[in-house]
Amino acid sequence: MTLNKAKILIVDDDIQMQRYISVVAEAEGYRFRLADDGESALQLLEQEVFDLVISDINMTGMTGVELLTFCQKNYADLAVIMVTGVDDRKTAIFTLEIGAYGYITKPFQPNELIINITNALRRRQLEMENRRHREELELRVAERTAELSRSREETILILSKAAEFRDNQTALHTNRMGSFCETLARLLELPDSLCNRLRAAAPLHDVGKIGISDNILLKPGRLTTEEFEIVKTHCKIGHRILADSTSDILQIGSVIAQTHHEKFDGSGYPYGLKGEEIPIAGRLAAVCDVFDALTSERVYKAPISISDALKIIHEDSGSHFDPAIVEIFLKHADQILEIKSHLSR
Ligand SMILES: [Fe+2]
Ligand SMILES: [Fe+2]
Known part of the structure; x- marks a missing residue:
């Protein structure tokens, strides 16, 4: 004008x-x-x-x-x-x-x-x-911020894939861990920002396996007690790798790496934490990790059926898993299965 x-x-x-x-x-x-x-x-x-x-x-x-x-x-x-x-x-x-x-x-x-x-x-x-x-x-700042967070999530995913590949698992397992944990967190009505961070961080749960030697990690037969003790250290190693980061995603990643093998009744590792002493991120990852491992094919084992896997999750409610999470998991198993089929190709 x-x-x-x-x-x-x-x-x-x-x-x-x-x-x-x-x-x-x-x-x-x-x-x-x-x-x-x-x-x-x-x-x-x-x-x-x-x-x-x-x-x-x-x-x-x-x-x-x-x-x-x-x-x-x-x-x-x-x-x-x-x-x-x-x-x-x-x-x-x-x-x-x-x-x-x-x-x-x-x-x-x-x-x-x-x-x-x-x-x-x-x-x-x-x-x-x-x-x-x-x-x-x-607008430009918003675009750049979105791009940065995309590339940050991608970097995290690549790091987790690197660890998973060494363990004969597939990269899809890491992706599914992210989606499972996010979905359960949303169903539990956890804050939106935490749900997003869980999606990005859960793939890192086994990043500590980078520090376990191939002789043990790729051993075809059964592990000895000593060897299994070494495998268990992947939780502390993962925590050490991530704990010093100032990124909120990597901070949650370090918590998940440290606590995803803890059990609700205190019989897990590395610290034998009990109930709500185990951070919610670790309790969520535990259910998702076991379910996905049970229903996935690995070189050393065939997958078990979905209904058998759900039965195991149900049976282990309160002992291995947080009952509140199991309840939501079973109630909305259809959503979990949809992610599983979507992220299996
Ligand atoms: Fe693990
Ligand atoms: Fe895993």
């Missing part, structure tokens, strides 16, 4: 003043419409797009201040100039404070009016450009 193509709404209950302003504005090439009071001004604003409102302060019915407030709230790109009598000086200053672009005291010279109109329109244009620029920046 060039400034002199601007469209002005002139609001005044004094018809002579209306005419005076409109003559000056028209002589400068501005388009204009007239309103005798606030109410008809609102109607015109609804029907047409204006760049500037020049409004009297003292009008019968809706006052100029009320009209200004309404415009501020509903028309972000609209500039408003107030026209005031000599006794309205205080009110005029007040209108500047609440967002008017200027005020003119009656009586005024045409020049004074033109200068005010030009200034108001220039300022409006600058503010509109600023706002557009700010919105563009905000």
Whole structure:
């Protein structure tokens, strides 16, 4: 919009003043419409797009201040100039404070009016450009933030896959762990931010297996007691790998790595934590990890049937698993199975 193509709404209950302003504005090439009071001004604003409102302060019915407030709230790109009598000086200053672009005291010279109109329109244009620029920046920041969090989650997933591959498991197991834990957390109505972090962090549960030697990890036969003791250290190793991170996802990852083999009755490892001493993230991961291991094929074993796996989860409620989580798990087993089939290819 060039400034002199601007469209002005002139609001005044004094018809002579209306005419005076409109003559000056028209002589400068501005388009204009007239309103005798606030109410008809609102109607015109609804029907047409204006760049500037020049409004009297003292009008019968809706006052100029009320009209200004309404415009501020509903028309972000609209500039408003107030026209005031000599006794309205205080009110005029007040209108500047609440967002008017200027005020003119009656009586005024045409020049004074033109200068005010030009200034108001220039300022409006600058503010509109600023706002557009700010919105563009905000959009770019939001895009970059989303990209960063995507790549952060991807990096975490790749790290977990690296650990899982060494253990003859599939990368899909890590993906499923994320989705299972997130789904259960949502069903338990845990906070949204925690649910999102669980999805990203649960794949890291076995990252500590990076620190277990291949001789043990890939041994085809049964492990000796000593060897199994070494395998168990993957919980503490995983915790050590992740614990120092300042990332909230890796922090939860370290908790899951440390506690996903704890059992509700205190018979798990590495610390023999009991009940709610085990963080909720670890209790969730325990159920999901066992269920997925039971129902997945590994080089050394065939999968067991879904119904047998659900039976085991049910039987181990309260001993291995948190009963509240098992209850939700079994009640919504259809959702878990849907993820399983979706993330099995
Ligand atoms: Fe594990
Ligand atoms: Fe696992």
